[in-house]
Amino acid sequence: MNKAIFNDIYNQFTPDRRVIDGLFERIEKEDRAAKRFPYKPVLAVASVAALAVLSVGISRIIPHGKIEIEDHTMPPFSETEENEIIVTTEATSEKTTQPPEETDNDSSNPTVTEPIVTSVSEEIADPVTSVSETLSSSEIVEEIVTGSNQSGSVTDKPSETSDIEIVTITVTEPPVTDTAEIITSEEEDIPEDIEVEIDDEVQYEDLPVFGTLGEYFEYFNYNELPKKAVVSYNTIEIMFSMRFSVSNNRDMDWELAESIVEAVYTAEANENALIKVDGSVADSISVTIGDHFSLSVYEHGIIKLSAEKANYLGSYLFVSDKSVYETLYDYVAEIDPAFAAGEEGVVAIDDTVSTDDVQEVPADED
Amino acid sequence: MNTRSISDTQSAVEKFSKLVFGLALSNTGSKSDAEDVFQETFLAYHRCTKQFNGEEHIKAWLIRTTVNMSRRVTQSSWRKRRADIEDDSPDGSNFVLQTEEQTIVHNAVNNLPEKYRVPIWLFYFVDMPTRLIGEALGLSDNTVRSRLTRGRTMLKELLGDKEDLL
Numbered sequence: 001m002n003k004a005i006f007n008d009i010y011n012q013f014t015p016d017r018r019v020i021d022g023l024f025e026r027i028e029k030e031d032r033a034a035k036r037f038p039y040k041p042v043l044a045v046a047s048v049a050a051l052a053v054l055s056v057g058i059s060r061i062i063p064h065g066k067i068e069i070e071d072h073t074m075p076p077f078s079e080t081e082e083n084e085i086i087v088t089t090e091a092t093s094e095k096t097t098q099p100p101e102e103t104d105n106d107s108s109n110p111t112v113t114e115p116i117v118t119s120v121s122e123e124i125a126d127p128v129t130s131v132s133e134t135l136s137s138s139e140i141v142e143e144i145v146t147g148s149n150q151s152g153s154v155t156d157k158p159s160e161t162s163d164i165e166i167v168t169i170t171v172t173e174p175p176v177t178d179t180a181e182i183i184t185s186e187e188e189d190i191p192e193d194i195e196v197e198i199d200d201e202v203q204y205e206d207l208p209v210f211g212t213l214g215e216y217f218e219y220f221n222y223n224e225l226p227k228k229a230v231v232s233y234n235t236i237e238i239m240f241s242m243r244f245s246v247s248n249n250r251d252m253d254w255e256l257a258e259s260i261v262e263a264v265y266t267a268e269a270n271e272n273a274l275i276k277v278d279g280s281v282a283d284s285i286s287v288t289i290g291d292h293f294s295l296s297v298y299e300h301g302i303i304k305l306s307a308e309k310a311n312y313l314g315s316y317l318f319v320s321d322k323s324v325y326e327t328l329y330d331y332v333a334e335i336d337p338a339f340a341a342g343e344e345g346v347v348a349i350d351d352t353v354s355t356d357d358v359q360e361v362p363a364d365e366d
Numbered sequence: 367m368n369t370r371s372i373s374d375t376q377s378a379v380e381k382f383s384k385l386v387f388g389l390a391l392s393n394t395g396s397k398s399d400a401e402d403v404f405q406e407t408f409l410a411y412h413r414c415t416k417q418f419n420g421e422e423h424i425k426a427w428l429i430r431t432t433v434n435m436s437r438r439v440t441q442s443s444w445r446k447r448r449a450d451i452e453d454d455s456p457d458g459s460n461f462v463l464q465t466e467e468q469t470i471v472h473n474a475v476n477n478l479p480e481k482y483r484v485p486i487w488l489f490y491f492v493d494m495p496t497r498l499i500g501e502a503l504g505l506s507d508n509t510v511r512s513r514l515t516r517g518r519t520m521l522k523e524l525l526g527d528k529e530d531l532l
Contacts, residue, residue: 002531002532003490003493005467005468005471005531005532006471006490006491007491007493008464008465008468009463009468009471009472009491010384010388010491010492011384012463012464012468013384013385013387013388013391013491014383014384014387015383015387015400015401015404016401019387019401019404019405020379020383022405023379023404023405023408023409024372024375024376026405026409027369027372027375027409027412028372030369030409030412030413031369031372
């Protein structure tokens with residue numbers, strides 16, 4: 001290669017002076033603003049939390065219809081009267097409000113077709129605000145098994161060395177009625193499971209919202225843990241952090257990992273190719289997305305996906321798209337020539353298992 | 367709000383302005399977008415209170431941030447709808463290089479898929495060793511080498527009969 005031409009080009013990559021001047025004007029402006037009011041981040045967090053609570057409360061109190069205050073000439077309160085304001089709402093259409101779903105798993109309805117993670121990212125613009133729930137990998141496996149309510153055998157659990165911290169945002173909706181009463185009381189109706197946690201370790205300003213999981217993984221310096229970010233994937237906003245237990249010798253293709261997740265989203269069991277993987281490798285990266293998917297990408301391309309929707313948990317990977325499988329094959333062949341040569345490899349089609357051995361994916365309820 | 371000192375940020379801008387601006391230009395294909403990315407990246411650096419372990423660490427952080435900021439810009443709906451005006455540059459970026467040969471090579475690199483473009487860019491323009499490229503992009507040394515090999519092949523295909531420029 002003629003490095004001189006690259007060097008000549010590189011020396012011309014000088015931004016205009018006005019760009020640099022503009023940068024420092026912005027910096028000075030921000031610094032001045034911060035000095036005037038140093039509590040802005042705290043206030044922002046508090047405001048966002050308050051807005052979130054209020055928005056949940058208001059949306060429940062006024063689901064439909066309009067508000068009418070019954071008596072505009074309400075006499076002033078006397079000491080003997082109860083300090084109570086009654087507001088009624090009238091539904092403008094047929095009653096459509098459904099009773100709240102049970103929060104516990106309903107055994108008669110084992111298929112969860114919507115992600116359990118409730119996105120509040122639009123209301124909570126500042127990702128410092130989060131609700132956290134930390135599960136160990138074994139708990140996650142347990143959740144997936146319980147959630148899927150399937151009898152498929154669990155042949156291989158994720159490595160115990162993979163520490164995963166999941167941050168999910170959940171909002172428990174209180175019961176909704178067409179006629180609501182707002183009772184002034186010292187006891188505020190705040191959902192108990194909303195917590196605000198401030199993680200000082202993470203500089204959220206550094207973290208863009210990623211469009212794909214691949215971007216998320218590529219962004220981070222794997223040696224600095226834990227990290228948090230918001231991943232917007234298939235309209236599901238997932239806020240999570242994860243702890244990596246990987247060695248420095250990583251050889252992973254995150255585009256492939258992403259494409260596999262994509263494939264599972266559209267999985268149809270009868271058309272799946274089955275790829276046997278060896279889940280015994282200790283060093284791994286595991287991602288749990290909501291309560292639905294657990295993707296483990298081991299070194300050298302060994303991939304294990306546990307997915308409720310794929311209806312199988314174990315050492316077999318479902319790939320609904322042949323092209324994804326071919327990509328996987330090519331990828332592994334590239335990094336493991338022995339596999340391409342037909343010798344012992346880490347990934348192979350397992351002829352001993354057929355799709356008949358796997359339960360069908362239950363049809364979506366909707 | 368805790369931020370880095372201005373002198374610290376100034377020092378980083380002096381050392382890495384070409385790196386950040388050039389990489390942003392390559393990834394966004396637009397001078398105005400690259401200028402935005404340049405400012406946002408160094409603003410993020412200024413706000414960031416992370417302690418860096420030397421210049422290589424800063425460099426790696428800036429590379430990652432520039433790449434991600436560029437993605438954010440290129441994926442924004444505003445940009446997709448916008449039409450650049452007053453664009454006289456041969457590659458549509460509003461950035462004009464000194465010679466035609468340089469423009470041809472620069473365009474060819476910019477037309478590589480990002481997966482190959484960024485390692486190629488860092489290797490040839492910045493002269494970074496593969497190990498440091500790997501650290502900056504979160505890739506193993508072998509993966510970087512593999513992408514460089516493929517990227518070079520693709521670059522030659524893109525250049526066609528101008529391959530001898532390389």
